[in-house]
Every structure is written in structure tokens, then in C-alpha cells.
Amino acid sequence: MLNRILIPALCTCALLLGCGKKERPLEDLSAPELRQLLDSLLQVENSERKLHRNIPVIVTATIKPGEGLFQVMQQAKLDNKNIIKIISALSDSVELTKLRVGEKFQVGLDPDNLQRVLTFRYSPNPALAHFLILGSNDSLVYKKMDKPTTLRHRLYKGVLENGSSLDATLRKVGINSRMVQVVNGVLMCKVSFSTNAHPGDQFEVLIEERVFQDSIWIEGQVVYASFRGKSAGFHEAFHYDDGDPKSTFNAHYTESGEALVFSGLRYPLDRLHISSAFGMRLHPVLGRREMHWGVDYSSPAGTPVFSVAEGIVIESGFDPASGNKVAVRHKDNTSSWYLHLSSRSVSKGQRVGSRQIVGRVGSTGRSTGPHLHFGFKQPNGAWMSPLSKRMIATPKLEGERFSRLKQQIATIRALLLKNRTPKKPA
Numbered sequence: 001m002l003n004r005i006l007i008p009a010l011c012t013c014a015l016l017l018g019c020g021k022k023e024r025p026l027e028d029l030s031a032p033e034l035r036q037l038l039d040s041l042l043q044v045e046n047s048e049r050k051l052h053r054n055i056p057v058i059v060t061a062t063i064k065p066g067e068g069l070f071q072v073m074q075q076a077k078l079d080n081k082n083i084i085k086i087i088s089a090l091s092d093s094v095e096l097t098k099l100r101v102g103e104k105f106q107v108g109l110d111p112d113n114l115q116r117v118l119t120f121r122y123s124p125n126p127a128l129a130h131f132l133i134l135g136s137n138d139s140l141v142y143k144k145m146d147k148p149t150t151l152r153h154r155l156y157k158g159v160l161e162n163g164s165s166l167d168a169t170l171r172k173v174g175i176n177s178r179m180v181q182v183v184n185g186v187l188m189c190k191v192s193f194s195t196n197a198h199p200g201d202q203f204e205v206l207i208e209e210r211v212f213q214d215s216i217w218i219e220g221q222v223v224y225a226s227f228r229g230k231s232a233g234f235h236e237a238f239h240y241d242d243g244d245p246k247s248t249f250n251a252h253y254t255e256s257g258e259a260l261v262f263s264g265l266r267y268p269l270d271r272l273h274i275s276s277a278f279g280m281r282l283h284p285v286l287g288r289r290e291m292h293w294g295v296d297y298s299s300p301a302g303t304p305v306f307s308v309a310e311g312i313v314i315e316s317g318f319d320p321a322s323g324n325k326v327a328v329r330h331k332d333n334t335s336s337w338y339l340h341l342s343s344r345s346v347s348k349g350q351r352v353g354s355r356q357i358v359g360r361v362g363s364t365g366r367s368t369g370p371h372l373h374f375g376f377k378q379p380n381g382a383w384m385s386p387l388s389k390r391m392i393a394t395p396k397l398e399g400e401r402f403s404r405l406k407q408q409i410a411t412i413r414a415l416l417l418k419n420r421t422p423k424k425p426a
């Protein structure tokens with residue numbers, strides 16, 4: 001009796017997210033705890049509960065480089081139908097293009113039928129967990145569990161020491177390694193650290209951080225970074241917020257509005273209208289569920305298609321599926337692919353620059369109308385979602401956006417001032 005009262009009242013959230021700092025994984029739960037958890041989450045009628053009497057077999061799958069949720073779920077030996085079911089149940093609530101290598105997913109399977117998904121759990125950080133639970137009609141019901149987090153600004157300062165890199169110094173002052181990459185990427189646009197950084201050079205970084213229980217780092221945003229070097233000079237970077245989290249203009253800029261995106265790709269078209277994203281979809285011509293290995297941008301026939309970065313043309317030809325296609329290999333061995341073109345304007349072996357026209361939008365090959373299929377391959381040859389590549393909207397902010405940047409810079413300068421001033425003892 002005690003058990004029955006205690007578990008739902010005290011432990012539903014504790015079981016899911018962990019009461020203390022250590023998270024308690026689903027596989028550690030005892031059978032009655034799991035059953036209780038499923039019941040309380042589902043809040044279904046008693047008559048329906050018999051559906052969930054089986055205690056799931058928990059399979060944990062981990063994201064490896066170049067993988068998305070689809071490939072990860074193949075680790076759990078799920079068939080395509082089940083994987084698509086999970087992906088569609090999550091796609092409205094979880095940013096599936098932002099999964100990181102090493103993240104874990106737990107799938108609870110019916111022990112009598114390992115293709116029957118009873119539960120699914122993804123917890124990107126200790127304060128947040130996404131769940132899917134098998135509901136009535138065999139559908140997966142989405143539930144989100146989150147705990148309150150707090151937002152704070154933190155100023156990190158440091159001086160380069162003899163023999164230590166910026167990277168190492170940023171880590172040493174306590175900046176989270178994901179943010180170290182951002183700072184490095186932004187400052188590299190202005191300072192060549194291999195030749196132009198010296199001991200005694202100074203940096204300042206202001207980060208907006210989201211933390212859980214005042215100590216567990218959840219996510220951050222580099223609001224400001226500066227570098228003052230003996231030979232490199234003084235450089236500042238400001239984060240610009242375009243007012244829409246999906247805007248391609250959200251990036252770091254100098255005070256004069258110059259974009260600071262290191263080896264950033266330009267977009268392949270001037271106007272972007274995504275008609276089909278990377279991932280599983282119903283094929284428009286073949287009518288069956290298939291993996292779509294790129295992004296489709298619908299665009300009028302004849303629109304110029306640009307190479308997203310400089311490189312060498314490794315393919316310029318025609319095949320019945322892709323139609324006219326061009327591929328460009330870039331410096332870092334990634335390659336960009338442009339399909340269904342009405343015409344090609346480059347040939348194999350040719351060197352192309354960033355934003356050089358490689359062809360024109362068309363509808364050649366297996367296509368239902370004029371569009372550009374844009375694909376991106378990693379150095380290992382695996383397709384990746386081009387949307388997860390950093391692309392640059394414009395080299396320079398202008399007009400209304402530039403005015404907004406100036407306002408935001410004023411706010412950032414005020415924040416800097418506030419954070420530089422030592423707090424008076426109470």
C-alpha cells in the first residue's frame with residue numbers, strides 16, 4: 001500500500017530525471033517501478049492498462065559521427081516502419097538535426113515482440129527528457145518532462161601564456177568545451193593563432209549560460225568575444241539575434257556588421273524555400289517511404305545555382321535519377337552536390353570559387369517540378385543533412401538588420417560593463 005502511494009507522488013519525476021545530480025537511467029528501474037512509471041505517464045483508463053502489462057526490454061543506442069536518429073534506431077534492430085513512427089512522433093517537438101555524437105536513446109520493447117515499441121526516451125541534458133509512450137490505437141504519444149533552469153551571464157577573461165594555445169587557455173578559465181569551439185571559430189576569422197598570437201595577448205568572452213541546479217551546464221551562447229594581441233591588434237565579435245531562432249542571420253559579427261563565420265558555406269540559392277528536408281519521406285515519384293539524402297529547394301527553372309564554397313568539380317554529368325548533376329569537393333574533403341539542373345556550367349576537374357554559378361535550376365531526372373536537390377557529403381563519404389552545416393546568409397549585415405545589430409551591441413556593451421565591475425561585498 002505504501003508503495004502505491006509513494007511511487008506516483010514522489011518518484012515520477014525523480015525516476016525520470018533523477019532527484020540528485022546523478023541521473024537514474026531507465027534500465028536501472030525495477031520492474032514494478034517501470035510499470036508504475038508507464039501507468040502514471042499514460043494516465044489511461046484502467047481498461048486500457050492491460051496493454052502495458054509487459055515490462056519492456058530496454059535497448060540503449062548511441063549516436064556515432066555522421067549518424068542521425070534513423071541510423072541510431074537501426075542499432076536497436078527496429079524495422080523502418082517503427083523507426084519512421086518514432087521519428088514522426090518526435091519531429092514536432094525535438095530538433096532532430098541538432099543531435100550530438102555520444103547522445104543516448106533508450107527504447108523499451110515488448111519482450112514478446114521486439115518490433116513493438118512501448119517506450120522511447122531521449123534526454124539531451126539533466127533538466128530535460130523527451131518520452132514516447134505507446135498509447136491506444138498503437139500510436140506513440142509524446143511527453144516532455146522538464147525542470148526549471150536559470151539563465152545567467154558570465155564574463156571570462158584570460159591572458160595567453162608561454163606555450164599554451166587559445167583553445168587550452170579558454171578551457172583553463174572554465175569555458176565549456178562546446179563554447180570554446182564557438183569562440184575559436186569566431187576569433188579565427190580575424191586572428192591567425194598559429195602565427196599571430198603571443199604570450200601576454202588578452203581575451204574576454206561573455207557567455208549567456210543556462211544552468212540546472214545552479215551548477216550543471218545545459219547550454220550557452222557566446223554573446224561577445226574579444227582578442228587584444230601585440231601583433232594581431234584588437235578584435236571584437238558580437239552575437240546578433242535576428243528575432244527568429246531559425247533565421248540564417250543569427251551569427252557573430254564585427255561592430256561594422258561583417259560576418260564572422262570561419263570557412264562558412266554560402267547558400268546554393270539566393271532565395272530558400274525548402275520543399276523537402278533530409279530524412280525519411282514519401283518519395284514524390286516512386287510513392288514509397290525512402291530516405292531522402294539531401295534538401296530540396298523549390299525554385300523557378302533557370303535560377304542560378306551557386307557553389308557553396310570553393311573547390312574542385314568532381315562530377316558534372318547526367319544520370320536518369322539525378323538528371324544533370326554537379327559535385328564539388330571542398331578543401332576539407334567534404335563535397336556538395338547539385339541535382340536535377342536544367343543546365344551545367346562547369347566541367348569535371350575545374351576549380352570553382354565560392355558563389356560561382358555551377359548550373360541552373362531544372363527538373364531533369366526523377367523529378368516532379370523545378371527544384372534543386374542539394375546534398376552534402378562528409379569526408380568519409382556519408383551523406384549528412386546540409387541543414388546542419390553552418391551556412392552564411394550574408395558576408396555583411398545591412399539596412400534594418402544592421403541597425404538592429406547596433407542596438408544589440410549597445411545592450412551587450414552595457415552587460416559587459418556590469419559584469420566587469422566587481423560586485424560589492426554585502
Ligand SMILES: [Zn+2]
Binds near residue numbers: 276292296372374
Ligand atoms: Zn531531393
